[in-house]
Amino acid sequence: MRFVVRRLSMFLFTLWAAMTLNFFIPRFMPGNPVQALQARIRVKESPAALASILSSFGYKPNAGLVPQYLTYLKDMLTGQWGASIGLSLGEPVRDIILQAAPWTLGLIGLTTVVAFALGNVAGIVAGWRRGGTLDSWLPSTLVVTANLPYYWVGMLLILLFATTLNWLPPDFNYDPTILPGFSPGFIGSVLQHAVLPAFTLLVTSIGGWILTMRNNMITTVAEDYVRMARAKGLADRKIMFGYAARNAMLPNISGFAMSLGFVLSGSVLVEYVFNYPGLGYQLLNAVDNNDYPLMQVLFMLYTVAVLVALLAADFFMVWLDPRAREKG
């Protein structure tokens, strides 16, 4: 019980810190939404007039900082996220998020799960067959691929498969000439547009999983209970998955939750390169245009996503691993 309370209070504190940072950083720095609007519309309009346009969407620069902050906290938590004061002026932030989220979840979420699964299996095999062909060249290669700049890999793929070979589309999430719906044409188009960004993420993220899993495996294979299983004459496959891999996986589960933050981060650049209209793309738009409401909500959602994943991993670990239960 003490464990649960501790974790939950940590959760709330982090959320509060994230929201507070995101409120104060933009407001204490040069530039404001009115200037951004002025730069965007290129019409000679007095700042006061522009400010009054923005204030009709809920932008109140003249209210005191403390009351602003308190209403901000309340609105964020109750889901009254207001309207965009940036690129899509006046559109409810909730709608923007609901439009963008499925694309990010579908692309980034699926790719991450696939990378995690494939990477772990490859790592198990590489660690088990110590000194085999797979194990001898794999680590050096992966150390390099795991640290390639995401966005540059994306650009290279565009260069090769879109610009040169013309096999796949270079940007956007689907062909705008096709009406969205459950038609084979539309689904095909969505998949076609997802191939390159998904492959970009896969190439750069799978290496880390293989390496950590391989290294965990190597440590686990040396344990006495694995030798015991061998002595019992169990089948290799059974020892590999049922004895060694099962224990070697444990650190990777919290690693998976932790990596969600990195994945979300990386996805911002991938969405930027491919003009893929997901959450990361919206975040860059919001930052570019001083769209405080959209920026705040996105940043809060990112934090919540990581926190929820971490909490889930924590409880999952406690359920899986008796040693963790003992400690809690």
Next chain:
Amino acid sequence: MKFASLVKNRKALIGLILFGITVVVSLFPGLFASQSDADVIGAFAPNLGPSTAHLLGTTSYGEDIFSQLVFGARQVLVIALAAGGFATVLSVLIGITAAYLGGVVDEFLSLITNVVLILPTFPLMIILARYAGTSNWVMIFVLVATGWSYGANQMRAQALSLRNRDFLEAARVRGERRAYVILFEMMPTMTSLIVANFLGSALYSVLAASGLQFIGLGNRSSDSWGTMLYWADSQEALQAGNAMWIIAPGLAIAVLSAAFALMNYAFDEIGNPALRPVRRKDVRRAKKGAAALEEKGAGHDAYVEAV
């Protein structure tokens, strides 16, 4: 940690060589670049292909890509080393202080560390970099502010495990001051972790800084590699068929990060012999030794030992 063992490890050697090349290029760019100033717009015809005059061709502004690449090395390296260094110092200070002092201080510092660790780093960096300006010092500040927490956790864990060792107890009994115990007794035993941590932070800084520069949040008038990619992207180099403008700076970033990553991984291998690659030569030697032992009739145990 011996220098010799670093050179013997193939990954470390490759990493060291790649890193060395970048250092030399960034110290003496004039030796390599064909121009003394790579930023003169319209110096040459735009979008030239690779030739002997322009090894990697020119940008759509008519600048020599190879010269820009050479001058960009210093920017990236300074950011990586400075941000990596400051972040490591901060991690060491916070991690060791938390572990050594314990109690409320530890609770507080650990809480801050964990919060920073969980905050979505890249979005936070984007917001910070967007509003704090575009100088390299801002970039370094942003990288340090968001990058120290992972190392601090590791330092704390390592320092905690050292805390009650006899040699520290002895120092305390001798009446040494706290700062002395931490700096001269505790830190030297943590050198390898500190170096590994520095390599990791430098690697992270190269990638994150280049990423920020790529989306236009760096100093846009400088020659850093990420900024080159930003201009290449915004000038649609892909569509214009100027592939080199994109391939070259990205490859440079990839090479420098590979250098840090290989050194870092090699450090892990040196510290944990189980991870080292199994060499054919070693296997053969072990078998030969085992055969010799068996001839001597040394028995099964020695055989197992040798293999």
